[in-house]
Amino acid sequence: MSRLTRRNFLAAGAAGTAAAFVPQTNAAAKPAPVEPGNPAALKSAAQFREKPLSIPTKKDLELSNTFSLGKSTLDENEVITASRWGVVRAHVQGGKLTHLTPFEHDYAPTVNMNGLCELPYSSSRIRYPMVREGYLKNGPASREHRGEEKFVRVSWETALDLVAKEMNRVYDAYGPSAVFGRSYGWMSTGKVNAAINLQQRLLNLRGGFIQCINSYSTAAISRILPYVVGTGDPRSTSWDVVVKHSERVVLWGCDPIVTNDIDWLTTLHNSYGYFRALKEKGTKTIAINPLKPDTAEYLGSEWIAPRPGTDCAMMLGMLHELVRTKKADTEFLTKCCSGWPELHDYITGKTDGVEKTPAWAARECGVPAERIVSLTHELQEHRTMIMMGWGIQRIQYGEQSHWMGFALAAALGQIGLPGGGIGTNYHYSNGGSPLCTGPFLGGISSGVKPVKPSTLPWKGSQTIPVARFVDCFLNPGKTIDFNGTKVTYPEVRLVMWAGGNPFAHQPDTMKLERAWKKPETVVVTDTVWTATARHADIVLPAATVFEHNDITNIGTYSNDGLVAMQQAIEPQWESKPDYWIFSELAKRMGLEAAYTEGLDEMGWIKRLYGESQKMGERIGVKLPAFEAFWKKGYFLFDVAEKDRNFVAFEAFRKDPKANSLATESGLIQLYSPKIASYGYKDCLGHPAYFVPTEGVNTKTKAHPLALMACKSRYRMHSQLDGTVSHQFANINDREPCWINPADAKARGLKSGDVALVKNDRGALLAGVYVTDRVQPGVVVVHHGAWFAPLDIDGLRVDVHGNSNTLTMDEPTSSLACGNIASTALVEVEKWTKALPRVYVYDQPESVLQA
Numbered sequence: 001m002s003r004l005t006r007r008n009f010l011a012a013g014a015a016g017t018a019a020a021f022v023p024q025t026n027a028a029a030k031p032a033p034v035e036p037g038n039p040a041a042l043k044s045a046a047q048f049r050e051k052p053l054s055i056p057t058k059k060d061l062e063l064s065n066t067f068s069l070g071k072s073t074l075d076e077n078e079v080i081t082a083s084r085w086g087v088v089r090a091h092v093q094g095g096k097l098t099h100l101t102p103f104e105h106d107y108a109p110t111v112n113m114n115g116l117c118e119l120p121y122s123s124s125r126i127r128y129p130m131v132r133e134g135y136l137k138n139g140p141a142s143r144e145h146r147g148e149e150k151f152v153r154v155s156w157e158t159a160l161d162l163v164a165k166e167m168n169r170v171y172d173a174y175g176p177s178a179v180f181g182r183s184y185g186w187m188s189t190g191k192v193n194a195a196i197n198l199q200q201r202l203l204n205l206r207g208g209f210i211q212c213i214n215s216y217s218t219a220a221i222s223r224i225l226p227y228v229v230g231t232g233d234p235r236s237t238s239w240d241v242v243v244k245h246s247e248r249v250v251l252w253g254c255d256p257i258v259t260n261d262i263d264w265l266t267t268l269h270n271s272y273g274y275f276r277a278l279k280e281k282g283t284k285t286i287a288i289n290p291l292k293p294d295t296a297e298y299l300g301s302e303w304i305a306p307r308p309g310t311d312c313a314m315m316l317g318m319l320h321e322l323v324r325t326k327k328a329d330t331e332f333l334t335k336c337c338s339g340w341p342e343l344h345d346y347i348t349g350k351t352d353g354v355e356k357t358p359a360w361a362a363r364e365c366g367v368p369a370e371r372i373v374s375l376t377h378e379l380q381e382h383r384t385m386i387m388m389g390w391g392i393q394r395i396q397y398g399e400q401s402h403w404m405g406f407a408l409a410a411a412l413g414q415i416g417l418p419g420g421g422i423g424t425n426y427h428y429s430n431g432g433s434p435l436c437t438g439p440f441l442g443g444i445s446s447g448v449k450p451v452k453p454s455t456l457p458w459k460g461s462q463t464i465p466v467a468r469f470v471d472c473f474l475n476p477g478k479t480i481d482f483n484g485t486k487v488t489y490p491e492v493r494l495v496m497w498a499g500g501n502p503f504a505h506q507p508d509t510m511k512l513e514r515a516w517k518k519p520e521t522v523v524v525t526d527t528v529w530t531a532t533a534r535h536a537d538i539v540l541p542a543a544t545v546f547e548h549n550d551i552t553n554i555g556t557y558s559n560d561g562l563v564a565m566q567q568a569i570e571p572q573w574e575s576k577p578d579y580w581i582f583s584e585l586a587k588r589m590g591l592e593a594a595y596t597e598g599l600d601e602m603g604w605i606k607r608l609y610g611e612s613q614k615m616g617e618r619i620g621v622k623l624p625a626f627e628a629f630w631k632k633g634y635f636l637f638d639v640a641e642k643d644r645n646f647v648a649f650e651a652f653r654k655d656p657k658a659n660s661l662a663t664e665s666g667l668i669q670l671y672s673p674k675i676a677s678y679g680y681k682d683c684l685g686h687p688a689y690f691v692p693t694e695g696v697n698t699k700t701k702a703h704p705l706a707l708m709a710c711k712s713r714y715r716m717h718s719q720l721d722g723t724v725s726h727q728f729a730n731i732n733d734r735e736p737c738w739i740n741p742a743d744a745k746a747r748g749l750k751s752g753d754v755a756l757v758k759n760d761r762g763a764l765l766a767g768v769y770v771t772d773r774v775q776p777g778v779v780v781v782h783h784g785a786w787f788a789p790l791d792i793d794g795l796r797v798d799v800h801g802n803s804n805t806l807t808m809d810e811p812t813s814s815l816a817c818g819n820i821a822s823t824a825l826v827e828v829e830k831w832t833k834a835l836p837r838v839y840v841y842d843q844p845e846s847v848l849q850a
Contacts (some may be wrong), residue, residue, distance in 0.1 A: 079566035080633035082266035082552055083545050084189055084716055085110040087634070090117075090546055090568040097121075097546055097569050105636065108272035110261050113713060115725030120572050121545045124722035124841045125527045126541035127573035129159035133847060134801070135537040138409060139518035147513065147535040147789075150845040154280035154585075156574065163538055164588035166521050167206065170494040175456030176208035178493040182469065186716055187499025188578070189266050189615055190550025190565050191443040192604045195499030195525060195542065196320070198582040200446035201206045205591045207454040210490055212466035216505045218390055218468060219818025220398035221424060223483055224683075227672045228406050229649075231661030235557075235651070236423030236432040237385065238646040239274035247382035249278065249285045251301065252405065254389025255293035255711065256427035262716045263429040265554040266563060270433035271426070275299065286375070288314075290708055291738070291780055294775040304375070305775040308706045308823045309395050309692035310365035314372060315404045315597060316689055317361025319347050321376040322411050324357075329413020336656050337410050339671025342684045355666025356689075364689070364697065366775075380412055383419045387426040391710065394822040398812040403687035407670050415668070416653025423648065429556035434644045436560050438637030439615035439623070441553045442608055444579075451594045460490030467819035470506060470809055473515040481814035484678050494523045498542075498578065503531035503787045504718035507821050508809035509802055510762045513789065525581060528722045531787040531802075534844055541575040548577035550606045554634075562612065564629065675815065682813040694808065694825040696777045703759050703825035705743065705779050709803035711820075712782040721786045722841050729782075731767020733838045735801025738780035739828060744770045747828060754831040756797070757781060759824060762805035764798040765831055781806075783821065786840040792833070799836045 062155030073094035080089055080103070100117045103111030110116070130151040142149075154162075170178050181203040182633035187195040214222065222232035243251065260271050278285070279299050287296035288311070292303045295599030306314050322328040323344065333340040342351075349355035358376075358650040362369040379386075386409055392401040405422055406415075414420025425431030463497035464472055464487055468480065476491035506512045516522065516535050533539050548566035571577070579601050586595035599607060606626055613623045621637065629635055651659040664674055676685025691697060696706045714725045729736055732754050739749065749755060753768040757779070766781055774780055781803040788800035798805045806826055812818035 007776050042589070050619045077568070079561065079568045081117055081545060081565045082189055082554070082563045084224040084262040084264075084719075085112055085116060085265065086184060086263075086267050086269060087554065087563050088113070090092065092568050095569060099540040103268070105632075107269050110269075111728075112261070112720055112725050115714070115720040115723035118723040119527070119720075120546055120569060122528055123721050123843070125572065126526060126529055126533060126539060127843070128153045128541060128574070129156050129574065130154065130539040130541075130846065131159065131162065132537050135521075143517050143520060143537070146517050146522065146533050146537065147359075147531075148630035150847050151539065152847055153404060156576070159538060159540060160581075161525050161587060163473040163540070164585055166494065166523070166538075167496075168589060170520070171206055171452075171454060174491075174493055175454045175458065176203075176206075176736075177210065177456075177458045177460055177462075177490040179203060179209040180469065180492045180494065181209040182466065183496070183498040183500050186262075186264075186719060188545050188550070189552050190545065190548075191265075191441055191552055191608055192550050193543075193548055193578040194443055197444055197446045197494055198496045198578050199525070200723045201444060201448055202582050202586055202591065202595060203284055203591075204446060205451045205594055206388055206589060207273075207452055208462075210492065211463040212469065212678060213463050214465045214467065214816065214818060216394075216819050216821065217428075218393070219465070220393035220812045220816045221402045222388060223816035223818070224399040224403050225406075225424070227319055227663065227675055228403055228669050233425060234423075235435075235646070236425055237421065237648045238434050238644055239271060239432045240434060240644050241418050241647055242385050242432065242831055243274055243277045243281060243283070243384055246283060246385040247419070248379055248384040249283055250379070250384060250386045251285060251287045251289070251293065251295055252386055252388045253289055253392035253401070254387055255289070255295050256387070256389075257295040257298055258293070258713045259389075259427045259711050260430050261713065265429070265553045267430055267555060268558075268560055269430060270555070270558055270560070271430040274432070280363045290706075290775050290778050291710060294713065297703045304367055304371065306365035306367050306777075307696040308708055308778060309695040310689075310697070311362045311392050311398075312397075312400045312404045312687065312689040313356075314367055315408045316347060316356035317358040317365075317369070317372045318376040318379075319343075319408055319411055319708070320356045320361075321358055321373050322380065325377075327377070328411040329379050332413040332653075333410060334416070336415070336653060336667055337670050339669055339686060340410075342671035343407060346686055346688065364691075366696070383417065384412065384414060385419055386422040387422050387425045388422060390424075391822050393812070394819060396694070396808075396810065396812060396820050396823070397567040397682060397690040398818055398820070399816050400687050400690065402839070404689075406668060407687050410668055410670065415650040416647065418647050418650075421648060425557065431557045433489075433555065433558035434639045434646070436555070436558055436637035436639050437619065437643070438561060438621050439612045439619065440559070440611045441551065441562060444604060444608075444711055446601045448594070451591050452589075456723075458490075461487045462490060463487070465811070465817035467809075468811065468817055469502075469508070470508075470512050470515045473518045479681065480811075480817065481678075482817050483815055484674070492518070493520045495519045496525075497522070497532060497671055498525035501526075501530040503535065504784055504802065504804065505819075505821070506809070507804050507819055508761050509787050509798070509805045510789070510796060511809050523787060525578065527575065529840070529844055530718065530722075531840070540581055541573065542581065543575045543577045545573040547571040547575065548579075549601055549605060551608060554636075556808050559637060561634060562609070562623075562629070563634045566630075566633065568627055579604070614687040678815070680814040683815040692823065694823060699777070699825060703827050704777070705826050705828060706777060707757070707803070707806055707824040708774075708780045708822060708827045709783045709807065710780055712784055715784045718786055719785040726785075731769065732835065734765050734767040734799075735781060735785035736829065737766035737801070738769050738771050738774045740774045740776045741770050741772060741777065742776050743779070743828070744768065747830065749828070749830055754835060755828050756831050757806065757826050757828050759806055759826045761808065761824075762798065763795055764801050764803075764805045765836075766801040779826065788838055788840045792836065797836075800838050800840055
């Protein structure tokens with residue numbers, strides 16, 4: 001069982017850290033013999049089965065537990081459940097989910113309720129276990145045809161036997177260092193049917209797998225801030241304090257009204273009540289962003305638009321103005337910070353000969369020098385909370401933005417004061433909402449010891465940065481720098497992916513498409529036909545949140561309470577809960593007893609609740625009996641006054657020695673000797689401004705526009721794109737491309753057109769939306785549209801509008817090796833050819849032979 005503390009959980013949730021690797025100690029079986037008469041096998045390291053599987057007949061697949069059509073349409077039911085978008089009540093008639101109603105305690109129910117309700121019946125639903133036709137006939141020898149061939153429907157027994165056999169083959173022949181069992185991110189919110197934990201539990205029981213570190217959300221910030229303030233995700237000052245004391249709120253590179261619609265667990269959307277209060281009070285807000293965000297529209301914020309990737313230049317100009325006018329808080333910088341003299345020398349140009357004046361900053365970021373100057377004094381003269389988002393660290397040199405943000409906040413001298421300082425999670429999972437007093441709910445642990453360890457030598461590093469997995473697939477044996485260490489890529493032969501869609505979040509999707517053909521076998525477990533599933537060999541259909549029971553916490557940062565996730569309908573078609581899928585695989589591999597510990601789905605739910613009850617007793621919070629909790633469906637916790645009035649770094653400010661930070665000096669590090677010792681040219685010992693390789697200031701004739709890939713209000717990454725949610729925004733069935741009127745006019749574009757957005761990495765089709773909410777020289781394609789590649793007149797084009805088709809697969813720096821998913825250089829031109837059909841919402845081509 002998991003024994004995570006709340007802090008460990010938040011770090012794992014936000015940063016996507018993997019479970020610890022469990023070493024192997026057992027002997028392995030010999031590789032299977034190469035199939036005679038297969039020329040491809042003689043030239044490949046892959047080991048193929050002696051005989052191909054037969055393609056099933058219709059007779060083999062007659063039985064299906066698809067629907068209960070015999071139920072009366074007056075068979076009414078209502079249950080409570082939860083998703084990333086919040087707690088809902090699901091209404092059922094005749095065995096069909098008809099509609100959802102918001103939880104009565106939700107401050108701002110999601111606008112995506114219709115898309116959620118459609119999930120079980122989506123046209124893109126994975127209905128049956130499927131195997132790529134070429135894989136059935138030729139196994140891994142056919143991997144060059146991934147993403148191109150038809151699928152064959154097979155029985156669950158056939159599919160599970162095939163997966164278990166292939167897992168055993170790879171483990172026995174190559175060991176755990178050949179198995180990539182990542183599965184990234186936002187699977188079901190439930191603690192029992194958590195696809196990632198379940199898959200990695202199985203892989204660890206079988207001997208281990210290649211671990212990943214970092215997340216696509218926070219790779220740069222989660223690596224740099226431990227050096228700066230001792231933690232990658234510092235707790236933010238309570239919203240109650242912000243509303244009461246802050247005189248200026250700066251929304252720097254964030255759009256919390258959009259991004260707080262979802263939560264790593266589930267949510268009551270607490271922050272929306274505070275945004276309403278902030279607006280009603282009339283607190284001045286300032287949005288610093290190349291795109292005018294939805295939050296600024298709602299609050300009536302002043303909009304300042306620096307060029308993408310130049311935030312550090314703007315902050316340096318502000319720091320210079322504080323130094324020049326002697327308004328930098330030298331008392332705070334001396335008492336609470338280490339490294340101000342080194343940073344001061346960089347600001348004033350003693351280090352590199354470049355004085356970072358507001359005029360210099362204006363040339364880099366495009367914000368007038370006089371506004372940089374006036375903004376500096378405005379923030380210094382008023383109690384200011386800087387709310388800094390994560391988009392500005394998903395760029396080249398992304399580590400610098402938040403390090404520089406803390407330097408600016410330190411120089412303003414308001415860190416640790418009520419309503420002042422800086423917070424880096426107000427935009428995520430409703431950060432800043434007061435922490436309630438209640439027990440934490442654990443999950444089914446993936447950090448288990450192997451039942452079948454391996455003695456085969458581990459080849460390469462046991463852990464790689466998650467966004468470098470494509471580089472790893474393409475370059476086994478390559479060694480890279482990472483956070484003061486060296487990482488050597490292992491050779492990946494088996495990929496198991498569950499509950500995620502790397503074809504949405506990995507930069508340079510065309511490169512990923514090529515790399516995805518390198519491993520010998522790819523197994524995907526999911527609910528819908530994402531591009532990842534379409535590029536798999538074996539596809540296992542998982543149940544949606546409405547089709548199984550589960551349990552979860554409410555509020556990642558706020559810990560509002562517990563909620564039952566009650567099954568509303570039967571699993572549609574032949575989908576199965578994730579727990580059932582991986583338990584069945586464990587059974588076939590001789591691991592069932594260790595995997596299930598004798599518990600079924602409801603058994604685990606009761607165990608986790610029981611452990612939470614015991615934790616509650618230790619902290620003085622009594623939970624009801626399980627039966628009473630399950631009947632009511634939820635239990636909410638109270639907020640203590642100390643948490644409602646929490647001020648970040650308050651105790652540290654009062655006494656830095658007694659409340660030291662977990663940094664080199666115990667203080668806020670404005671210069672890090674440890675980072676300096678690494679000798680990285682792309683991450684110095686102090687925060688710095690590096691000119692992005694692809695940005696407005698480095699535009700070319702071929703690619704003169706800077707792309708921004710922001711979060712969509714209608715999806716969570718790529719989730720819900722296969723439902724009615726995409727109809728709210730799409731133009732001519734394509735993801736919109738926002739473009740400034742001046743740039744649109746120069747290209748003969750108007751709203752409603754379809755445009756080709758392209759660079760040397762890829763091309764996509766998008767619907768044109770002309771708006772002055774984007775600064776000139778910048779275009780926006782929101783992140784998360786399903787990847788839909790086609791070859792058109794010799795050009796590989798994503799015909800739907802996946803923004804990562806255009807971004808670069810390079811590390812943010814040698815320190816974090818994060819992903820660059822927010823920016824790129826592109827050109828936009830009107831599409832005048834026939835519009836290809838967007839096929840991604842349909843079932844893939846399949847065969848069923850008689």
